[in-house]
Amino acid sequence: MSPRRVTLADVAKAAGVSPTTASLVLSGRGREMRISQEVESRVLKAADELQYRPNAVSVGLRTGTTSTIGFVSDTVATSRLAGDMIKGALEAARDRGVMLFIGETEGDPELERRLLQAMHDRQVDGIVLASMYTRTIKVPKEITASPAVLLNALPKQPSALPSILPDEIEAGRTAARVLLEAGHRDGIHLIGAGPRTRDVPGGGLAAVERLTGIREVLGEAGVKIAGGRLCADWQPEYGLDATRAILESGRPGALICFNDRLAFGAYQALGEHGLRVPDDVSVVSFDDHPLASWMRPKLTTVALPHYELGRKAVDVLFDEIRHHRTGAVRETEVHRVPMPVRTRESIAPPKSP
Amino acid sequence: MSPRRVTLADVAKAAGVSPTTASLVLSGRGREMRISQEVESRVLKAADELQYRPNAVSVGLRTGTTSTIGFVSDTVATSRLAGDMIKGALEAARDRGVMLFIGETEGDPELERRLLQAMHDRQVDGIVLASMYTRTIKVPKEITASPAVLLNALPKQPSALPSILPDEIEAGRTAARVLLEAGHRDGIHLIGAGPRTRDVPGGGLAAVERLTGIREVLGEAGVKIAGGRLCADWQPEYGLDATRAILESGRPGALICFNDRLAFGAYQALGEHGLRVPDDVSVVSFDDHPLASWMRPKLTTVALPHYELGRKAVDVLFDEIRHHRTGAVRETEVHRVPMPVRTRESIAPPKSP
DNA sequence: TTGGTTTGCTAAATCGTATTAGCAGTGCGA
DNA sequence: TCGCACTGCTAATACGATTTAGCAAACCAA
Numbered sequence: 001m002s003p004r005r006v007t008l009a010d011v012a013k014a015a016g017v018s019p020t021t022a023s024l025v026l027s028g029r030g031r032e033m034r035i036s037q038e039v040e041s042r043v044l045k046a047a048d049e050l051q052y053r054p055n056a057v058s059v060g061l062r063t064g065t066t067s068t069i070g071f072v073s074d075t076v077a078t079s080r081l082a083g084d085m086i087k088g089a090l091e092a093a094r095d096r097g098v099m100l101f102i103g104e105t106e107g108d109p110e111l112e113r114r115l116l117q118a119m120h121d122r123q124v125d126g127i128v129l130a131s132m133y134t135r136t137i138k139v140p141k142e143i144t145a146s147p148a149v150l151l152n153a154l155p156k157q158p159s160a161l162p163s164i165l166p167d168e169i170e171a172g173r174t175a176a177r178v179l180l181e182a183g184h185r186d187g188i189h190l191i192g193a194g195p196r197t198r199d200v201p202g203g204g205l206a207a208v209e210r211l212t213g214i215r216e217v218l219g220e221a222g223v224k225i226a227g228g229r230l231c232a233d234w235q236p237e238y239g240l241d242a243t244r245a246i247l248e249s250g251r252p253g254a255l256i257c258f259n260d261r262l263a264f265g266a267y268q269a270l271g272e273h274g275l276r277v278p279d280d281v282s283v284v285s286f287d288d289h290p291l292a293s294w295m296r297p298k299l300t301t302v303a304l305p306h307y308e309l310g311r312k313a314v315d316v317l318f319d320e321i322r323h324h325r326t327g328a329v330r331e332t333e334v335h336r337v338p339m340p341v342r343t344r345e346s347i348a349p350p351k352s353p
Numbered sequence: 354m355s356p357r358r359v360t361l362a363d364v365a366k367a368a369g370v371s372p373t374t375a376s377l378v379l380s381g382r383g384r385e386m387r388i389s390q391e392v393e394s395r396v397l398k399a400a401d402e403l404q405y406r407p408n409a410v411s412v413g414l415r416t417g418t419t420s421t422i423g424f425v426s427d428t429v430a431t432s433r434l435a436g437d438m439i440k441g442a443l444e445a446a447r448d449r450g451v452m453l454f455i456g457e458t459e460g461d462p463e464l465e466r467r468l469l470q471a472m473h474d475r476q477v478d479g480i481v482l483a484s485m486y487t488r489t490i491k492v493p494k495e496i497t498a499s500p501a502v503l504l505n506a507l508p509k510q511p512s513a514l515p516s517i518l519p520d521e522i523e524a525g526r527t528a529a530r531v532l533l534e535a536g537h538r539d540g541i542h543l544i545g546a547g548p549r550t551r552d553v554p555g556g557g558l559a560a561v562e563r564l565t566g567i568r569e570v571l572g573e574a575g576v577k578i579a580g581g582r583l584c585a586d587w588q589p590e591y592g593l594d595a596t597r598a599i600l601e602s603g604r605p606g607a608l609i610c611f612n613d614r615l616a617f618g619a620y621q622a623l624g625e626h627g628l629r630v631p632d633d634v635s636v637v638s639f640d641d642h643p644l645a646s647w648m649r650p651k652l653t654t655v656a657l658p659h660y661e662l663g664r665k666a667v668d669v670l671f672d673e674i675r676h677h678r679t680g681a682v683r684e685t686e687v688h689r690v691p692m693p694v695r696t697r698e699s700i701a702p703p704k705s706p
Numbered sequence: 707t708t709g710g711t712t713t714g715c716t717a718a719a720t721c722g723t724a725t726t727a728g729c730a731g732t733g734c735g736a
Numbered sequence: 737t738c739g740c741a742c743t744g745c746t747a748a749t750a751c752g753a754t755t756t757a758g759c760a761a762a763c764c765a766a
Contacts, residue, residue: 007752018716023754034714056474057413058752061721066410068475076436076443083436087428090457099471101452104443118452121409122421236647261647268649271624291644294589294614296621360722371746376724387744411722414751 006050014046015039022047026054060123069093069317070101070119072112073130073151081289081306082132085151088310089128096318098125109140116142126317129153134165134205147320151313154205154334162320162333164313168206171302171339172213175256175284178300178341180221182282183349184254187226188218191242191266192258194228201232210258210286226252234258239265247273253350254282260289263299263346278348288342297345308337359403367399368392375400379407413476422446422670423454423472425465426483426504434642434659435485438504441663442481449671451478462493469495479670482506487518487558500673504666507558507687515673515686517666521559524655524692525566528609528637531653531694533574535635536702537607540579541571544595544619545611547581554585563611563639579605587611592618600626606703607635613642616652616699631701641695650698658690665690 012022017039024033025043046052060066071089076082086102093100101119105112119127120142130151131137137153139161150163179188193200193207197215200207218225229242239262246252247269257263263285270281277283277297285292288303312335323330365375370392377386378396388396399405413419424442428435439455446453454472458465472480473495483504484490490506492514503516532541546553546560550568553560571578582595592615599605600622610616616638623634630636630650638645641656665688676683 005752008754009752019753020716020718020755021714024715027754029755034712036714039715053470053474055414055476055752056471057410057419057476058721059754060410061408061414061723061751062753062755064721066475076439086455087457090455094456097471099454099456099475102439102443102455103447103452104440117406118409118450121406122419122452123408123410240649264647291647294617294644296593358722361724362722372723373725373746373748374744377745380724382725387742389744392745408722411751412724414721414753415723415725417751 005055006052007055008052011043011047011050011052014050015042017043026052064123065125066123067096067098068101068122068124069098069314070103070116070124070127071130072103072105072115072119072127073132074105074107075132076102076104081287081304084306085130085132085310088307088312089314090310092311092314096314109138112140113142116140116145120145126321128313128317129161130313133203134168134209135203136205147317147324149313149317149320151309160330160332162316162330162335164309164316164335164337165205166304166309166339167336168209168339169213169216170336171286172210172215173217174213174302174339174341175210175286176214176217176221178284178343178347179254179256179282180217180223182254182347184282185221185223186350187251187253188223188256189226189246189252189254190214190228190256190258191239191246192229192231192234192262194230195225196228199228199230201230201234206286207258214256231258231262234262236261236265236268239263240269242266243269244272247275251275252281254284254347257283257285260285260287260292260299260301263301264291264295267295278346280351282348282350283346285346286339292342293344295346300342300344300346302339302341305337305339312337358408359405360408361405364396364400364403364405367403368395370396379405417476418478419476420449420451421454421475421477422451422667423456423469423477423480424483425456425458425468425472425480426485427460428457428485434640434657437659438483438485438663438666441660441665442504442667443663445664445667449667462491465493466495469493469498473498479674481666481670482514483666486556487521487562488556489558500670500677502666502670502673504662513683513685515669515683515688517662517669517688517690518558519657519662519692520689521562521692522566522569523689524639525563525568526570527566527655527692527694528563528639529567529570529574531637531696531700532607532609532635533570533576535607535700537635538574538576539703540604540606541576541609542579542599542605542607543567543581543609543611544592544599545582545584545587545615547583548578549581552581552583554583554587559639560611567609584611584615587615589614589618589621592616593622594618596622597625600628604628605634607637607700610636610638613638613640613645613652613654616654617644617648620648631699633704635701635703636699638699639692645695646697648699653695653697653699655692655694658692661690 008019012019022043024030025040030040103115126147128151131153134152136156139155139159150161154163194211231238243266275281285301288301292299292301361372361375365372375396377383378393383393456468479500481504484506487505489509492508492512503514507516547564584591596619628634638654641654645652645654
């Protein structure tokens with residue numbers, strides 16, 4: 001069986017001092033409390049030799065802070081990208097010596113409630129409430145029991161919680177600019193949403209914002225969108241069908257796909273019609289799914305910075321915790337994380353007709 | 354600010370009893386300790402009205418068990434599949450009212466040591482030590498401080514820890530059988546490893562075991578493997594190259610790809626040569642990556658049961674914890690989780706030459 | 707010598723719960 | 737009336753740390 005853990009009392013006894021003294025020394029308050037050099041080094045030596053490590057549960061009970069935060073998301077497994085978000089959060093937490101509880105709600109409010117309670121029962125210092133795709137969410141009232149931030153989500157009702165989100169509007173602008181810079185002005189088609197502002201699938205924010213950015217930049221350049229197909233679901237087969245439909249009325253100059261899976265389907269359709277990317281048709285997309293660099297030619301795409309989102313969420317959460325402790329009042333903030341373009345091989349100047 | 358939590362003392366006061374009595378009632382020991390119906394219901398009522406929830410940190414300190422387990426892996430973000438493993442663990446944990454700490458070591462033994470310590474400092478009841486691909490690992494000695502299991506990993510040195518692994522040998526057999534059943538006996542090529550037992554990339558266990566299963570079944574059927582290409586890395590481009598090389602010496606009858614990403618590359622190569630799956634060439638693979646159902650035609654593949662692996666690991670861990678408490682001695686166990694075949698569209702009877 | 711200050715440490719309380727030991731009060735048999 | 741068992745509850749302690757308040761000894765000035 002595992003031998004009993006070394007406690008502060010053990011260290012104190014070994015050093016021949018009281019637990020108080022040992023605690024003072026080990027928490028660095030020895031100087032302040034006028035503990036002699038002699039005693040101080042005796043304590044340190046004992047702690048070292050016994051390999052003493054404070055029991056975090058006890059510290060948690062005494063001080064009320066557990067060096068623990070909760071990461072609650074609707075689902076962790078849906079995509080590779082979700083993992084990156086957790087990874088970012090994990091590393092930011094590690095930098096601060098904090099551990100991460102995770103939980104998933106599967107979109108069930110009751111489960112979410114219970115999960116948040118379970119975390120608060122364990123006295124987490126704060127909570128990251130994450131969504132795996134960008135959207136507005138109903139903020140559960142249990143969340144107020146501790147500092148918290150929203151990741152990849154905006155509150156449906158006004159709320160004091162900070163949000164961390166990818167900068168999707170700017171991403172839309174980026175995608176459009178990439179095509180303009182390659183010289184495209186005609187035959188630009190949208191796969192997944194558009195061409196009109198209202199042509200977006202329900203649920204997420206990404207479609208609306210990406211479309212806004214795209215329309216803004218193309219509009220300013222005096223370029224008219226040749227067409228667009230709204231897809232109910234952004235899966236490869238929808239991209240395949242949408243692209244087939246477009247191909248019936250001629251060869252497009254360029255495709256802006258609303259995510260990489262749609263682009264994957266688009267590639268299949270273009271292949272069927274004997275069209276080559278990027279010589280015949282340029283393709284730009286969003287997300288930077290691993291798929292994007294597996295496709296041939298490799299797909300140019302505006303990346304969702306999942307890792308950075310996760311890190312940022314924890315950074316902001318710690319700001320919240322600090323301000324919570326000092327009692328400072330904060331105005332609500334929305335943090336937008338830039339979406340960088342990954343330039344690959346799917347864009348070329350337009351083919352002269 | 355958040356109002357102070359309701360404590361047991363609050364409940365006791367509201368019910369007009371001692372904290373002892375309240376504790377007894379709420380832990381269900383009321384009967385046993387001869388607390389009257391009258392008092393019992395008063396306590397229950399008070400607890401309910403005040404919405405009392407026991408402070409888990411305090412309980413942890415007092416009882417030594419925290420209803421918390423640790424999930425330590427080399428990396429959580431590499432693949433979508435890793436997420437499924439965590440999801441399985443998470444749900445199994447939730448079924449038992451237990452929370453999950455996660456941490457990743459990035460393969461760094463020092464980080465791993467610190468992470469395990471941090472978890473033990475928080476008095477986790479047990480630990481799942483996971484690898485994201487099946488392999489043998491060096492078991493850190495810190496692990497012995499609590500019950501633990503190995504997930505997707507076997508101990509390099511003899512160890513008392515149970516392991517949970519996918520049944521890769523049987524998976525190899527399955528892949529081979531699928532081809533035999535479709536009528537293939539000639540021109541079966543291997544992409545990723547083989548044809549000889551020693552033709553495997555270093556590191557993982559999957560290659561060795563899959564190959565063993567494949568060779569066994571084909572051998573017993575008197576079928577000779579037409580060829581094989583060892584790939585150092587199981588990424589699409591390696592599959593592409595390997596398949597191109599095979600195509601130089603004629604059309605194969607069927608391809609057994611050692612994972613779906615290799616198969617993805619193989620599809621690209623077959624496409625280049627104008628060969629159609631499955632009419633010209635059948636393809637079977639392993640893993641059941643999301644990719645497999647995006648490919649056209651959809652890929653038949655033997656699935657890695659990540660979700661079940663995660664669940665199983667937590668189940669076995671709880672057996673360990675229980676036996677640890679009762680002091681029972683356990684013999685080391687290796688649990689193999691079946692890998693089911695996902696039949697899709699990439700296999701057909703061989704083309705008559 | 708006396709009273710006050712400084713030095714260097716420790717006793718005791720606290721966090722919120724679980725649990726052991728024990729304390730009043732009642733009923734009963736002798 | 738006494739002793740004993742039983743009923744129904746509570747006091748006290750422990751878990752392992754932090755922190756406040758305070759104590760004894762040494763030192764200093766008057």
